[in-house]
Amino acid sequence: MSTETPRKPRASDYKSDTKPVWCPGCGDFHVLLSLRKAVAQMGLRPEEIAVISGIGCSSRIPAYMNCYGFHGIHGRALPLATGVKVARPDLTVICAGGDGDGFSIGGNHLLHACRRNVDITYVVMDNEVYGMTKGQPSPTTAPDWDSKIAPGGTGISPFYPLVIALASGANFVARAFSGDPKGTAKILVDAITHPGFSFVQILSPCVTFRPDQREWKNQVHPAPVKPTSDASQAARRVMTDDGFNIGVLYKGSREPYQQYVGQENRLDRDIDKEFLL
Amino acid sequence: MSDQVGNRDSISIALIGKGGSGVLTAGEMLLTAAAGIGRYGMMIPVVGPQIRGGESAALLRLGKSPVNCLDDYYDVLLAIDWQHAERFLEDIPLDANSLVVTDPSAGAVPDFIAATGARVHELEMKALAESVTGGRPNMVALGYAAGIAGVPEAALLQATEKKIEGKGRDAVNASNECVRLGYGQAASGAANDAAATDDTSNRRWLLSGNHAAGLGALRGGIRFAAAYPITPATEILEWLAPRLHDAGGTLVQAEDELASINMAIGASYGGIPSLTATSGPGLSLMIEGLGLAVGAEIPVVVINVMRGGPSTGIPTKPEQSDFNAAVYGLHGDAPHIVVAANSVTDSVYTTQWAVHLAEAMQVPVIVLSDQFIGQASAVVDPIPAINFLAKRKLARNAGKNFERYALTADGISPMPLPGTPGCQYTADGLEHSTTANPSGLAKDHVAQLDKRARKIDGFDYGQHWADIEGDGELAVLTWGSTTSTVREAIGRLSVDLATKIKLISLRLLLPAQPQRMADTLRGVERVMVIEQNHSGQLYRFLRAWYDLPADVQTMFRPGPSVFRPAQISDALRNWCQQ
Numbered sequence: 001m002s003t004e005t006p007r008k009p010r011a012s013d014y015k016s017d018t019k020p021v022w023c024p025g026c027g028d029f030h031v032l033l034s035l036r037k038a039v040a041q042m043g044l045r046p047e048e049i050a051v052i053s054g055i056g057c058s059s060r061i062p063a064y065m066n067c068y069g070f071h072g073i074h075g076r077a078l079p080l081a082t083g084v085k086v087a088r089p090d091l092t093v094i095c096a097g098g099d100g101d102g103f104s105i106g107g108n109h110l111l112h113a114c115r116r117n118v119d120i121t122y123v124v125m126d127n128e129v130y131g132m133t134k135g136q137p138s139p140t141t142a143p144d145w146d147s148k149i150a151p152g153g154t155g156i157s158p159f160y161p162l163v164i165a166l167a168s169g170a171n172f173v174a175r176a177f178s179g180d181p182k183g184t185a186k187i188l189v190d191a192i193t194h195p196g197f198s199f200v201q202i203l204s205p206c207v208t209f210r211p212d213q214r215e216w217k218n219q220v221h222p223a224p225v226k227p228t229s230d231a232s233q234a235a236r237r238v239m240t241d242d243g244f245n246i247g248v249l250y251k252g253s254r255e256p257y258q259q260y261v262g263q264e265n266r267l268d269r270d271i272d273k274e275f276l277l
Numbered sequence: 278m279s280d281q282v283g284n285r286d287s288i289s290i291a292l293i294g295k296g297g298s299g300v301l302t303a304g305e306m307l308l309t310a311a312a313g314i315g316r317y318g319m320m321i322p323v324v325g326p327q328i329r330g331g332e333s334a335a336l337l338r339l340g341k342s343p344v345n346c347l348d349d350y351y352d353v354l355l356a357i358d359w360q361h362a363e364r365f366l367e368d369i370p371l372d373a374n375s376l377v378v379t380d381p382s383a384g385a386v387p388d389f390i391a392a393t394g395a396r397v398h399e400l401e402m403k404a405l406a407e408s409v410t411g412g413r414p415n416m417v418a419l420g421y422a423a424g425i426a427g428v429p430e431a432a433l434l435q436a437t438e439k440k441i442e443g444k445g446r447d448a449v450n451a452s453n454e455c456v457r458l459g460y461g462q463a464a465s466g467a468a469n470d471a472a473a474t475d476d477t478s479n480r481r482w483l484l485s486g487n488h489a490a491g492l493g494a495l496r497g498g499i500r501f502a503a504a505y506p507i508t509p510a511t512e513i514l515e516w517l518a519p520r521l522h523d524a525g526g527t528l529v530q531a532e533d534e535l536a537s538i539n540m541a542i543g544a545s546y547g548g549i550p551s552l553t554a555t556s557g558p559g560l561s562l563m564i565e566g567l568g569l570a571v572g573a574e575i576p577v578v579v580i581n582v583m584r585g586g587p588s589t590g591i592p593t594k595p596e597q598s599d600f601n602a603a604v605y606g607l608h609g610d611a612p613h614i615v616v617a618a619n620s621v622t623d624s625v626y627t628t629q630w631a632v633h634l635a636e637a638m639q640v641p642v643i644v645l646s647d648q649f650i651g652q653a654s655a656v657v658d659p660i661p662a663i664n665f666l667a668k669r670k671l672a673r674n675a676g677k678n679f680e681r682y683a684l685t686a687d688g689i690s691p692m693p694l695p696g697t698p699g700c701q702y703t704a705d706g707l708e709h710s711t712t713a714n715p716s717g718l719a720k721d722h723v724a725q726l727d728k729r730a731r732k733i734d735g736f737d738y739g740q741h742w743a744d745i746e747g748d749g750e751l752a753v754l755t756w757g758s759t760t761s762t763v764r765e766a767i768g769r770l771s772v773d774l775a776t777k778i779k780l781i782s783l784r785l786l787l788p789a790q791p792q793r794m795a796d797t798l799r800g801v802e803r804v805m806v807i808e809q810n811h812s813g814q815l816y817r818f819l820r821a822w823y824d825l826p827a828d829v830q831t832m833f834r835p836g837p838s839v840f841r842p843a844q845i846s847d848a849l850r851n852w853c854q855q
Contacts, residue, residue: 016701018714046701047695047696047697047699047700050547051703052543062703063703063705063715066701068695068702068703069701069702069704070543070573070703070704070705071703071704071705071706071715072539072542072569073539073565073568073569073706076535076536076539078536079503079535079536079539079543080539080540080542080543080546082529082536082543083539083540083543083544083545083546084543084544084546084547084695085543086501086527086540086544087501087543087545087547087548087549087551088548088549088696090696091547091695091696108532108536109532111532112531112536259527261500261525261527261549262525263522263525265523265524265525266523266524266525267520267524271492271520272492272659272660272662275484275488276480276482277309277312277481277483277656
């Protein structure tokens with residue numbers, strides 16, 4: 001994007017030259033488009049955005065944005081993003097990844113990122129499967145889903161990421177659907193704008209290993225209620241809904257994390273002196 | 278009691294008692310008081326895993342010249358009680374010259390103490406303390422110990438009052454009274470020299486190795502730390518937290534070490550010099566993250582305060598057994614830096630150097646310290662500031678086709694900070710091309726592997742790679758906390774042994790410096806390698822990387838007890854006479 005141009009930014013201004021590795025029809029293409037749309041609508045400059053991820057199909061997303069990015073290691077996207085934001089509060093930090101990266105290997109970090117409430121937006125492209133390793137069940141996979149590693153299904157209950165996020169103190173919780181880039185972009189703008197830790201689960205079908213998810217487009221529907229600021233009410237709704245309510249579900253007002261780098265240096269004393277006998 | 282207590286230039290005193298008995302407080306006061314009259318000294322706190330009611334000991338050594346290691350035996354063991362005393366058996370060696378001070382109300386002196394042949398003196402610490410309203414036995418013990426150590430009563434009271442004044446006048450009065458009672462009992466035994474001969478013109482510092490590492494980090498420009506509490510590294514974090522904050526930085530307490538290292542990498546990617554501190558188990562958890570920092574070329578410093586391993590091991594005791602983990606732990610070909618601090622004072626210098634190296638080469642640096650250095654409190658000469666300042670080669674306004682991982686001559690590629698227009702790139706743990714695009718091509722892999730090795734191999738580490746002292750046809754090669762003990766052993770031998778021994782303490786463990794070592798070993802015919810671990814980890818590394826003389830001997834054994842100077846001097850004497 002030319003920095004001198006006064007025109008309004010377009011989604012394509014945030015496109016990089018790197019070609020995505022995703023399968024044709026992957027929901028993540030639309031998430032990428034939604035993200036570009038969101039930051040364009042917000043008028044953010046590419047160099048002021050950092051997109052941080054771990055490992056997995058969806059975690060490839062930073063390289064497809066013309067922003068600063070970091071494609072780290074499996075499960076550690078949130079700590080990496082936390083470090084970036086705490087060190088550089090001037091940046092807009094978007095953390096992105098999949099359900100395996102975020103809920104399984106990185107599950108503990110999700111709890112503490114929600115608690116810590118650093119001002120970052122966490123986008124999880126949830127397709128209920130490990131795609132990059134070719135089709136294993138993830139924490140959000142239904143117990144009866146058949147796979148090579150778990151013939152006949154895992155037999156264990158799936159994970160409710162939104163409830164976990166609410167219980168852990170996330171300040172903004174939403175569910176989106178990749179098939180609706182316009183609606184998803186709107187939710188992302190809301191999430192990025194909202195102070196503190198914003199968690200957005202995006203249902204993003206894996207057409208290769210979960211062809212059944214092509215049906216999602218017929219199952220999703222706008223959440224029938226407005227966002228609440230009552231976390232327990234939001235949690236009850238999410239626990240009892242059909243998993244396809246789309247929209248902003250919760251907006252909290254918890255004080256975001258404050259201990260950023262870059263405060264004024266108030267070190268008015270000579271540190272050496274404290275050791276002097 | 279008219280017998281002389283204390284040998285040579287120093288006196289070693291152990292104060293023991295059950296947890297909460299105040300022996301550590303008393304030990305700190307004695308150290309401070311001794312420093313006040315110009316003595317050097319160090320104190321090793323020994324505690325069990327139990328937070329209250331377990332065992333505790335303050336192991337002190339006070340001297341007129343700098344003290345960096347423990348002595349062979351304790352001149353004085355002062356026991357407020359004998360509860361769990363058997364756990365200190367290895368920490369507090371006694372012999373017939375030792376003096377054991379016991380409270381008759383605490384029961385008989387345990388057999389294993391009596392068996393050492395040490396003289397026993399009874400001191401009614403509990404009864405004397407009870408004679409003072411609000412009095413405590415540890416202060417009676419302190420008074421007695423100070424008397425024996427030749428620390429004047431006035432200097433002692435100055436130190437204790439300073440420490441207690443916050444607790445109110447009554448507490449100070451009670452403390453002073455107990456100190457005087459104890460001191461009075463020792464008066465006749467204080468044949469120890471007069472304080473007047475000590476030099477008090479130069480005000481010294483009192484600090485622990487962990488605080489020293491924190492100071493080195495701050496001086497080097499660290500402004501972000503993320504860490505998870507772990508013994509024996511936690512003091513680094515607790516010291517840094519408020520000071521980083523005051524310096525405009527911050528410390529984040531992470532949920533685990535996986536998070537710590539990744540937060541530090543993220544902050545450093547953002548342009549802020551970053552650090553984490555841990556011990557063995559935490560280092561193991563950070564290894565994958567360190568590989569990321571190697572591949573993505575992100576500067577980061579990890580201070581690893583070694584304890585007994587493997588697994589949970591012996592958390593409160595030192596061992597030099599994480600050498601292999603630090604040097605070889607990473608998967609893939611992952612060039613990085615490993616340095617080792619060899620004393621409390623050196624922790625400042627080596628940590629600051631580590632920050633400098635990390636920033637200059639965009640590489641992770643592991644600083645190896647250990648529980649002995651980290652948790653020892655030492656009275657040292659003021660540690661002057663040095664010129665190592667974090668300096669990163671930055672990219673600005675690169676324009677089109679920016680090459681984050683450009684193949685430069687020195688292997689160091691200009692790194693843009695987020696916010697810099699035109700230099701956007703995605704840092705990646707995937708192998709990549711010069712433009713940071715993921716690549717599985719052999720040409721990119723080889724070019725990047727070469728470049729990452731080149732920047733480390735070609736860097737000028739100057740004279741800092743090792744501390745080299747003395748000359749001779751024999752040389753001792755060692756590292757870390759063992760260095761000070763070796764130095765003292767060599768010093769003792771020099772008095773009566775014609776053979777000279779050179780001391781080489783490696784500060785830069787990785788990358789190896791074969792050429793510098795060859796220069797240093799010119800004229801050396803025999804080498805002894807000394808380290809505190811079970812498998813000779815440095816020795817095996819030396820064998821792989823260095824040309825050593827044909828005659829190499831080794832002396833290695835694991836923790837938890839540190840080497841004593843006589844153990845090393847005996848071994849060296851035999852070696853010299855071979």
